[in-house]
Amino acid sequence: MTKAKELPKSEPSIHTFAITGTFASSTLKERIYNKLKKLAESGEYEWKGTRSFSQKRTGLRVNLKPCDFGYSLTVSRINLERISNGNSLLDKIKFDPVSLSCYEIALERELRRMAVPLNDGSILWTMSRVDIAQDFYVKSDPSLYIRVLRYNDPSYGKHVVKPSHYIKHNEKHSAKWKLKQVFDVTVYDKQAELKNVAKRHGNVLPQDIDKAQNCLRYEVQMERKFLRDVVEPRMRYSKWLGGWKYNWVTDYFIKLRKLIPATMQEIAMEMFGKYPWVSCKEAEKRISVLYRYGNIGDEELKLMQDYFDYNNVKAEDGRCPDRSKWNFDSDEWETIYQILDFAQVNRTVIPEWILNEREKNKKSILCQPLWKMVQKIEDEPRCIFYEPQ
Numbered sequence: 001m002t003k004a005k006e007l008p009k010s011e012p013s014i015h016t017f018a019i020t021g022t023f024a025s026s027t028l029k030e031r032i033y034n035k036l037k038k039l040a041e042s043g044e045y046e047w048k049g050t051r052s053f054s055q056k057r058t059g060l061r062v063n064l065k066p067c068d069f070g071y072s073l074t075v076s077r078i079n080l081e082r083i084s085n086g087n088s089l090l091d092k093i094k095f096d097p098v099s100l101s102c103y104e105i106a107l108e109r110e111l112r113r114m115a116v117p118l119n120d121g122s123i124l125w126t127m128s129r130v131d132i133a134q135d136f137y138v139k140s141d142p143s144l145y146i147r148v149l150r151y152n153d154p155s156y157g158k159h160v161v162k163p164s165h166y167i168k169h170n171e172k173h174s175a176k177w178k179l180k181q182v183f184d185v186t187v188y189d190k191q192a193e194l195k196n197v198a199k200r201h202g203n204v205l206p207q208d209i210d211k212a213q214n215c216l217r218y219e220v221q222m223e224r225k226f227l228r229d230v231v232e233p234r235m236r237y238s239k240w241l242g243g244w245k246y247n248w249v250t251d252y253f254i255k256l257r258k259l260i261p262a263t264m265q266e267i268a269m270e271m272f273g274k275y276p277w278v279s280c281k282e283a284e285k286r287i288s289v290l291y292r293y294g295n296i297g298d299e300e301l302k303l304m305q306d307y308f309d310y311n312n313v314k315a316e317d318g319r320c321p322d323r324s325k326w327n328f329d330s331d332e333w334e335t336i337y338q339i340l341d342f343a344q345v346n347r348t349v350i351p352e353w354i355l356n357e358r359e360k361n362k363k364s365i366l367c368q369p370l371w372k373m374v375q376k377i378e379d380e381p382r383c384i385f386y387e388p389q
Helices: 025-043 080-084 097-113 143-151 189-199 206-211 225-236 250-257 260-274 280-292 298-311 330-342
Strands: 011-024 045-047 052-055 061-067 070-078 125-135 174-179 183-189 215-223
Touching: 025 045, 025 052, 025 061, 052 250, 070 125, 070 330, 080 097, 080 280, 097 250, 125 225, 125 260, 125 280, 143 174, 143 183, 183 189, 183 260, 189 206, 189 215, 215 225, 260 280, 280 298, 280 330, 298 330
Parallel strands: none
Antiparallel strands: 011 070, 011 125, 045 052, 052 061, 061 070, 125 215, 174 183, 183 215
């Protein structure tokens, strides 16, 4: 018997991040701006607006603007592995001591090239954003997960998020949700994204495109508010008053590393549920088993049949189905959710209309819950989820 091919695995890590330095000196602001202007004129950087610049090789973005305290310099889209070692768009941070030391040197070198004085104690540095990512591979078409997640309603959890499915890479291959000023959650087909980047800019390694086949990336973009209120207290992270402290970025990431899997699992579970997604056919089978064994009665069975009919309605645009003939009250919704939980079925049941012909012909469709796809790091602590004020 031939052994099934094992899918590649990768631990969650940090994809990119942003740091912000605030200062009061207009002289320093002009010096940094003039240096960035020269880098743009040399062709190494390019203009991205009046006060914004982007490094062509790494995608590093620099923004210099006025703020309440004087001026702020934000360096974003920092990928330390890319700055240090090359051009791969699949690279994520490695946490071994040698790599971390090289990263710190490379980052400081890049800041000095922008004329940023690292020994200036008047500049207050903060971590303003961190994007953590988990790559996982599926056996066949990655678009099924995207279709399910797009249809999934994450608002039944205690945190209501705003869908923001964008067309920047390819609408069919990406899904995004926002909790304003706290975090964004994105799940996308990595190969489709790289192909689009290659088409627009041409700076993608061919081996990266091959390596990203059937790869889905689950990414949480943690904003400053989330880092300040949730992550940093859990890290026991203490800020200093000013200046560039030696190795502060890598110290920050060493402390953050253990929190990454738990944070990603918690957010995925809250937004998308604990149990696997299954098709309506599979869910109906599981509910029939509950009825056969007397776990639910006739009324509950009729309610679930109505729910499956409601769930399978498709609109012309595929987004806003007309479900006016059904009017479940709050008690009925609670009963529906309890029965689905008891059957260990995700509260978002996959409707038949989002499946392609090959998927419809399968005996059952089952997608593992997103939180379960996150690889663990030994002895990771549990992350307390953010409660919006």
